[in-house]
Amino acid sequence: DGTGQAMCWGANEGGQLGDxxxxxxxxxxxxxxxxxxxxxxxxxxxTCGIAGGGVPLCWGQNLSGQLGDxxxxxARFPxxxxxxxxxxxxxxxxNHTCGLxxxxxxFCWGLNSDGQLGDxxxLDRLTPTLVRGSxxxxxAGSAHTCGVSxxxxxxxxxxxxGQLGDxxxTGQPQPVEVKGLPGPVAQVVAGAVHTCALLSAxxxxCWGQNLxGQLGDxxTQNRNTATQVSGGLRFRSIYAGGAMTCGVTTDGQQxxxxxxxxxxxxxxxxxxxxxxxxxxx
Numbered sequence: 001d002g003t004g005q006a007m008c009w010g011a012n013e014g015g016q017l018g019d020x021x022x023x024x025x026x027x028x029x030x031x032x033x034x035x036x037x038x039x040x041x042x043x044x045x046x047t048c049g050i051a052g053g054g055v056p057l058c059w060g061q062n063l064s065g066q067l068g069d070x071x072x073x074x075a076r077f078p079x080x081x082x083x084x085x086x087x088x089x090x091x092x093x094x095n096h097t098c099g100l101x102x103x104x105x106x107f108c109w110g111l112n113s114d115g116q117l118g119d120x121x122x123l124d125r126l127t128p129t130l131v132r133g134s135x136x137x138x139x140a141g142s143a144h145t146c147g148v149s150x151x152x153x154x155x156x157x158x159x160x161x162g163q164l165g166d167x168x169x170t171g172q173p174q175p176v177e178v179k180g181l182p183g184p185v186a187q188v189v190a191g192a193v194h195t196c197a198l199l200s201a202x203x204x205x206c207w208g209q210n211l212x213g214q215l216g217d218x219x220t221q222n223r224n225t226a227t228q229v230s231g232g233l234r235f236r237s238i239y240a241g242g243a244m245t246c247g248v249t250t251d252g253q254q255x256x257x258x259x260x261x262x263x264x265x266x267x268x269x270x271x272x273x274x275x276x277x278x279x280x281x
Contacts, residue, residue, distance in 0.1 A: 004036025006049055014045035014061030015076035022076065031059070033078045043092035044142075049078070054086030054102055064095045065126035066110030072126065081109070082127035093140035094192075099128070106135035106147060114143040115173025116157030122173055131156075133175040139240075141190035151184035152177055153197050161193045162224025163208030169224055180226035181205055191240035191258075197226065202234030204247055212243045213274030214258030220274060229257070231276045247276065254279045 007028040008017040015022055018031035035057065037049040046060030046067060057078040058067035065072055068081035085107065087099040096110030096117060107128035108117035115122050118131035133154055135147035144157030144164060154175035155164040162169055165178035178197070187198040194208030194215060205226040206215035213220055216229035233255060235247040244258030244265065255276035256265040263270055266279030 004038065006031035006033070006037045006040060008047060011045075015074050016042070016045050016047045016060030018047060018059045018076065018078055020076050031078060033057075035078065039090065041090050041092040041097075043097065044094040046092065046095075046097070048081075048090050048092055048097050050087055050090060051078075054088060056081040056085070056087045056090060056099060058097065061095075064111035065124050066092075066095050066097050068097060068109040068127055070126045083107075085128055089138065091138045091140040091145075093145065094142040096140065096143075096145070098131070098138050098140055098145055100135065100138055104134075104136070106131040106133075106138060108145065111143070112173075114158035114171050116140075116143050116145050118145060118156040118173070118175055120174045131175065135175075137188065139188050139190040139195075141195065142192040144190065144193075144195070146178075146188050146190055146195050147175075148185050148188050149175070153181060153185050153188050153195075154178070155195060158193070159224075161209035161222050163190070163193050163195050165195060165207040165224065165226050167225050178207065178226055180207070187238060189238055189240040189245075191245065192242040194240065194243070194245070196229075196238055196240055196245050198235055198238045198247070202236070202250060204229040204233070204235050204238055204245075206245060209243070210274075212259040212272045214240075214243050214245050216245060216257040216274065216276055218275050229276060231255075233276055246279075 019029045035051040040049040048058040059075045090099040098108040137148045146155040159171045166176040184200040196206040238247040246256040
């Protein structure tokens with residue numbers, strides 16, 4: 001809210017709002033802590049944030065260890081992540097969490113049944129575990145994780161829909177390189193089971209599930225390698241929701257594609273869009 005006070009709202013069955021209850025809240029309520037946060041990230045039923053000095057805290061459901069405190073006990077208030085690490089960013093998947101430390105290492109914790117923690121195993125981890133490889137930025141889907149590494153993208157975890165982009169549909173418990181990206185990558189974002197990258201040149205590429213057209217290539221065919229988003233647009237940033245993707249072009253216009261059953265594309269309809277569609281102003 002501008003002061004570093006964390007506010008949450010919505011479903012609260014796991015205590016993920018951090019207000020000390022399990023009561024759903026239709027409007028913002030303050031997270032019960034004196035700590036001030038610089039960033040927040042939300043999974044399916046847990047929330048994490050970075051407080052002063054890079055201290056990571058999590059709260060909510062913890063069945064798989066996604067709070068990172070060494071237990072599987074739910075928390076209705078912020079609880080410190082174990083390991084004594086200082087983080088500069090955190091991302092939450094549905095039941096796992098990952099972060100980048102101030103010195104540039106990537107760590108993950110929580111559910112690991114699909115290898116989404118990237119440590120080479122499929123064992124849940126209750127505290128931060130080092131990801132194999134050099135990662136500079138992170139994004140998390142429902143059960144897969146990706147990161148920018150140098151000029152390329154690495155992904156790991158669930159791959160049933162090709163969301164790792166390595167040319168297979170086989171899950172990977174350690175990072176593999178995305179195929180089909182023709183140039184250096186500036187940003188990578190993950191939806192539930194699809195992934196997209198913004199190249200430094202401004203073009204966007206996507207891969208993974210395409211049931212609703214969320215890859216933006218004009219089809220509803222799943223892709224297991226990077227496929228260029230159609231339309232010839234140049235973007236300055238992109239964002240991925242559960243089964244849709246949006247981008248802001250270099251001239252400041254917003255385009256979205258994919259699932260539109262609730263009108264999330266913003267074009268005045270509820271029809272899915274398989275190519276970038278400009279949101280109405």
